Amino acid sequence: MSLSFEAAASSVRDALTDAGRGLVEREAMVELVALCAVAGEHLLVIGPPGTAKSEAVRRTARALGGGYFEYLLGRFTEPSEIFGPVDLRKLREGVVETETAGMLPEAEVAFLDEVFLGSTAILNTLLGLLNERVFRRGHTRMHCPLRVCVGASNALPEDEALAAFADRFLARTFVEPVPDTRLEDLLAGGASLGRLEEARTASLEAVDVLARAAREADLGPVRPHLAHALRTLRAAGIGLSDRRMVKAQRLVSAAAALAGRTTPSVADLWPLVYAVPSKEGQALARDVLRELLARSENPALAAAALEASAGPLARAQRIAQAGRTALAQRPPDADFEALASWRLKLEGVAREMDAGFAPESLPEDLQTVREELRAALSQVAPAQAA
DSSP: OOOOHHHHHHHHHHHHHHHHTTOTTTHHHHHHHHHHHHHTOOEEEEOOTTSSHHHHHHHHHHHHOSOEEEEEOOTTOOHHHHHOOBOHHHHTTTOOOBOOTTSGGGOSEEEEETGGGSOHHHHHHHHHHHHHSEEEETTEEEEOOOOEEEEEESSOOOSHHHHHHHTTOOEEEEOOOOOGGGHHHHHHHHHTGGGGGGSOOOOHHHHHHHHHHHHHOOOTTTHHHHHHHHHHHHHTTOOOOHHHHHHHHHHHHHHHHHTTOSSOOGGGOGGGGGGSSSHHHHHHHHHHTHHHHTTOOOSSSHHHHHHHHOOHHHHHHHHHHHHHHHHTTOOOTTOHHHHHHHHHHHHHHHHHHHHHSOGGGOOHHHHHHHHHHHHHHHHSOHHHHO
């Protein structure tokens, strides 16, 4: 029986929640990989080594299902290390064919670290694979099942030839080391890496159902708002190529599909920020589109929507999710030390709510979680938790 749109959206949403658990400050990256997979586009991640880029992609690939390929490129990486070796038996017959089993041409999700270090031969072959989902090498011509390729680098390339290749990655995100205030969360998340087998997973069928819904979505109602946003970016000096502007619609449709909506709305325009090529440009885009982005919200991609918009609805959704997670982790009453830590966590979420929203402007969903937090805190007095 085929998967319904609602079931597919729910399945992917649950899988992403589990995939991002313990990845401090990388939840948005997990969600962006899924967004690009549904949109049929690719993601470029810029950030220093050791910032959990590969771990985030691995978890997302595991959550979405399908074949996964990962490789760290270097100056001397051979094409056969990425695409597979030449079939020597057929080579004796004068036919140059590639054995692609287990290599990039047969992967559904791929991660290429230090992607700009690839040779000209590798990058030229990648262009066709990324753009057309077709692998060409010698006599080999094959359609590739690739949903999304994530490229990573420490910095954007300055060489014009490499910049043209980088433009094939529609979405971009810039990551930084975890800040001091979240080091405890980082350490706790690292300690939980060995328990990932309990995470829920979706399926490629669910991804494909959402991708089909995104392709068929009616963008007519939201297109005037998108055009206005693009004019605003131009007026601020943020130039997007015609290709990037047209393709940004795919990210908008995919965001709506992942949120469980068949018709995109203004709430789904936040991925436009990730289509801006530079870190400085994205910061400026958030500022000049502040009023529009304030309406952003997405239950499946809450962290990515919040990072793009810093809007109140997206922020409320993120805090509510953190509150529900904390409430579900109540330890046994007999474990006083754990109970004390749990109470501190609840108080932290409540403080974040109070700092971000006035009581009269608290969104309904957040109000419900706030009442649940208050009830839980009243049941566990400080003396009991000490």
